[in-house]
Amino acid sequence: xxxxxxxxxxxxxxxxxxxxxxxxxxxxxxxxxxxxxxxxxxxxxxxxxxxxxxxxxxxxxxxxxxxxxxxxxxxxxxxxxxxxxxxxxxxxxxxxxxxxxxxxxxxxxxxxxxxxxxxxxxxxxxxxxxxxxxxxxxxxxxxxxxxxxxxxxxxxxxxxxxxxxxxxxxxxxxxxxxxxxxxxxxxxxxxxxxxxxxxxxxxxxxxxxxxxxxxxxxxxxxxxxxxxxxxxxxxxxxxxxxxxxxxxxxxxxxxxxxxxxxxxxxxxxxxxxxxxxxxxxxxxxxxxxxxxxxxxxxxxxxxxxxxxxxxxxxxxxxxxxxxxxxxxxxxxxxxxxxxxxxxxxxxxxxxxxxxxxxxxxxxxxxxxxxxxxxxxxxxxxxxxxxxxxxxxxxxxxxxxxxxxxxxxxxxxxxxxxxxxxxxxxxxxxxxxxxxxxxxxxxxxxxxxxxxxxxxxxxxxxxxxxxxxxxxxxxxxxxxxxxxxxxxxxxxxxxxxxxxxx
Amino acid sequence: xxxxxxxxxxxxxxxxxxxxxxxxxxxxxxxxxxxxxxxxxxxxxxxxxxxxxxxxxxxxxxxxxxxxxxxxxxxxxxxxxxxxxxxxxxxxxxxxxxxxxxxxxxxxxxxxxxxxxxxxxxxxxxxxxxxxxxxxxxxxxx
Numbered sequence: 001x002x003x004x005x006x007x008x009x010x011x012x013x014x015x016x017x018x019x020x021x022x023x024x025x026x027x028x029x030x031x032x033x034x035x036x037x038x039x040x041x042x043x044x045x046x047x048x049x050x051x052x053x054x055x056x057x058x059x060x061x062x063x064x065x066x067x068x069x070x071x072x073x074x075x076x077x078x079x080x081x082x083x084x085x086x087x088x089x090x091x092x093x094x095x096x097x098x099x100x101x102x103x104x105x106x107x108x109x110x111x112x113x114x115x116x117x118x119x120x121x122x123x124x125x126x127x128x129x130x131x132x133x134x135x136x137x138x139x140x141x142x143x144x145x146x147x148x149x150x151x152x153x154x155x156x157x158x159x160x161x162x163x164x165x166x167x168x169x170x171x172x173x174x175x176x177x178x179x180x181x182x183x184x185x186x187x188x189x190x191x192x193x194x195x196x197x198x199x200x201x202x203x204x205x206x207x208x209x210x211x212x213x214x215x216x217x218x219x220x221x222x223x224x225x226x227x228x229x230x231x232x233x234x235x236x237x238x239x240x241x242x243x244x245x246x247x248x249x250x251x252x253x254x255x256x257x258x259x260x261x262x263x264x265x266x267x268x269x270x271x272x273x274x275x276x277x278x279x280x281x282x283x284x285x286x287x288x289x290x291x292x293x294x295x296x297x298x299x300x301x302x303x304x305x306x307x308x309x310x311x312x313x314x315x316x317x318x319x320x321x322x323x324x325x326x327x328x329x330x331x332x333x334x335x336x337x338x339x340x341x342x343x344x345x346x347x348x349x350x351x352x353x354x355x356x357x358x359x360x361x362x363x364x365x366x367x368x369x370x371x372x373x374x375x376x377x378x379x380x381x382x383x384x385x386x387x388x389x390x391x392x393x394x395x396x397x398x399x400x401x402x403x404x405x406x407x408x409x410x411x412x413x414x415x416x417x418x419x420x421x422x423x424x425x426x427x428x429x430x431x432x433x434x435x436x437x438x439x440x441x442x443x444x445x446x447x448x449x450x451x452x453x454x455x456x457x458x459x460x461x462x463x464x465x466x467x468x469x470x471x472x473x474x475x476x477x478x479x480x481x482x483x484x485x486x487x488x489x490x491x492x493x494x495x496x497x498x499x500x501x
Numbered sequence: 502x503x504x505x506x507x508x509x510x511x512x513x514x515x516x517x518x519x520x521x522x523x524x525x526x527x528x529x530x531x532x533x534x535x536x537x538x539x540x541x542x543x544x545x546x547x548x549x550x551x552x553x554x555x556x557x558x559x560x561x562x563x564x565x566x567x568x569x570x571x572x573x574x575x576x577x578x579x580x581x582x583x584x585x586x587x588x589x590x591x592x593x594x595x596x597x598x599x600x601x602x603x604x605x606x607x608x609x610x611x612x613x614x615x616x617x618x619x620x621x622x623x624x625x626x627x628x629x630x631x632x633x634x635x636x637x638x639x640x641x642x643x
Contacts, residue, residue, distance in 0.1 A: 017533070018533050018537075019537075020520065020532065020533060020536040020537045021538075022516065022517065022520045022536070023516070024515050024516065024517055024520075025634065027513075027515050027516065028513070029514055041538075051612055059515065059517065061517060061520055061521065061524075061532060061632070062532050062533050267619065285567070433552070434552060437511060437513065437635075438513055438635060440511045440635045440636050440637075442636060443636055
């Protein structure tokens with residue numbers, strides 16, 4: 001035992017007057033927090049193992065449980081905060097890199113919350129989406145910059161391959177491996193029902209999911225896991241993953257313990273071997289190299305599918321995006337620094353990258369200035385939390401958004417941020433069959449469909465309020481946004497006026 | 502007729518169905534009052550071996566062997582629903598011997614009890630179905 005430097009973060013509060021000792025908390029906790037004390041006939045808890053995932057709280061039939069933050073404190077210090085001290089204890093013990101999961105919990109400014117949306121009053125009519133047509137359908141892909149005609153003078157209507165979205169929201173990349181079979185199936189079923197797309201992530205596509213190909217974006221990342229011609233042709237689009245918002249500059253790492261038979265087969269790697277994605281693509285060191293991969297993938301799919309290039313939002317993102325827009329890619333996906341992950345070094349997650357709102361505004365502006373905005377569609381992700389975030393993203397210039405954390409929360413995730421332990425009590429970020437089965441895809445997909453449908457209703461309501469009846473008319477319409485509590489530089493980057501102006 | 506079916510693929514062996522069942526049939530409005538520090542007498546039971554588990558309760562057979570075996574005439578069938586009149590039951594356990602599913606069991610008072618699809622208590626819809634967190638127990642027409 002030695003010296004235990006770390007006091008448990010949480011306290012499990014059990015109302016013994018309500019507890020009926022049904023032991024569901026004990027049976028459902030993969031961290032083995034709860035146990036039954038034969039001597040007293042009462043449940044007890046080992047709080048040092050609790051990750052605050054609320055599985056026990058959510059299933060307790062008598063609401064006898066709650067989890068609270070411990071009020072145990074270090075001597076107050078504005079510089080050496082408790083969490084800082086604890087991290088040092090952890091590293092002094094382990095000698096290792098601190099691991100973390102999901103998006104950064106740090107208190108960085110959330111620009112979505114510092115932008116307000118316009119509405120019609122008197123001089124222009126608002127629209128009631130329940131009585132009048134309101135379109136949220138959009139298409140992603142290269143748009144023709146001019147009308148062209150054939151030798152007979154007829155307009156050439158053949159366009160570059162497009163993705164048709166009924167709602168401008170897609171489920172962003174989460175690999176089979178980082179999330180479970182049932183989580184993937186829930187996303188696939190929901191994408192199909194909603195007329196949108198989900199993304200395989202870098203782990204290949206399980207053979208059972210080829211049937212959802214029309215609603216699938218297949219990803220090619222630096223590890224090239226599970227990439228073969230059948231895979232590339234199975235999806236509706238191909239995404240080259242250059243970076244991820246949660247961990248720009250580094251690759252993924254799926255521990256060998258998670259590489260079971262199915263995942264090994266899907267990823268085309270040996271059983272129980274660590275799946276380590278290189279930080280860079282070793283064949284891409286320039287925009288020209290990127291162009292080669294874009295066209296290699298287009299060649300492999302006979303120019304029938306749009307190619308997406310996904311990058312993390314970092315400094316100089318607008319110059320990077322300008323290069324990508326000239327590389328032949330059809331869609332640029334930008335992932336902000338608040339994006340989630342199944343595992344990342346905590347320091348990288350919490351300190352690298354920039355907010356997606358600023359990245360989006362500067363990229364859209366730069367591409368417009370250079371006259372190449374039509375070359376590509378823009379998709380942004382990295383903590384899109386609600387329909388108003390979607391609306392503001394579109395108004396800032398996005399064609400569509402990627403959501404993942406919101407989708408996982410709909411599936412039951414409580415953001416306990418311990419995905420990397422592999423013991424997800426909600427059956428999402430785990431490969432343990434006993435935990436995976438806790439997520440029934442019938443229930444999961446229905447919850448996802450409900451969420452996105454609800455957001456779509458809200459989008460239509462807000463668009464109607466602005467007097468706009470199609471999402472494409474809102475795109476890049478920054479006059480619909482006003483900043484609140486932002487300084488001149490922030491307003492200038494976002495390209496919006498301050499509220500009241 | 503709608504019956505209760507189990508999808509063992511989704512059963513988590515959480516045993517909540519047993520607790521909801523015992524509560525629903527307790528006649529009490531408060532779950533804590535009904536179940537705290539009392540022996541549990543559910544009409545549905547989770548069978549479990551290794552990683553396989555599923556809940557078992559009355560199948561409401563179209564040709565119920567329990568009914569045929571009952572020496573007291575306590576078990577009857579009405580519109581497919583098999584119910585037991587606990588006032589008539591003499592506790593001979595013949596039905597336990599006859600039921601191939603093990604769906605009848607003694608109640609707290611010693612006479613037999615069985616699942617009556619919550620049609621004879623105040624809950625209306627089977628509470629095991631409502632309480633199952635993973636739709637491993639469903640109530641449907643097949």
